Amino acid sequence: MAVDLARIEKLVNELLLAIGEDPRREGLVRTPRRVAEAWAFLTAGYRADTARVVNDAIFTQETNSMVIVKNIEVYSLCEHHLLPFYGRCHIGYIPTGKVFGVSKLARLADMYARRLQLQERLTEQISQAIMDLVGARGVGVMIEARHLCMMMRGVEKQNSVMVTSSVLGTFRESQTTREEFLALVGHPAH
């Protein structure tokens, strides 16, 4: 389903009127078009699927070691306020013979982030996709994010970071594996 840019433009024009703005003033004349294009980009994840994103970049690799990719930047939109939340995603998995190409985990995270989201669901979708795509022995995903709907509206919530994690397979079953993941992921700075 393609994005209906014309429809978004009309809505943004209405929005500007509804908040008491003048959509005809110089700075706003092209705003509805720009907003429509931005929304097309920010929601591109609805028009993508894992097969295309990963694009066959799954390789055979005999290893039982944990693969970790830390500090993947994520930018998403909370579905309750349509405001951004952003932060870092850390991914770990134990392959059973298949591994992802280096950039693909970040692409996967982007795909799910470019939809209206809850941080919890985003975390789970990424871990489940990894499990499904490479048949991992176990997967752990942690996201640390700041939500503008809290930071811009709340009082004294500017420094709160929401942390979510999703563990599957051996990461769920084995405390040792889970602890190894958490230790490798560490406590990254923001």
Ligand SMILES: [Zn+2]
């Ligand atoms: Zn929100």
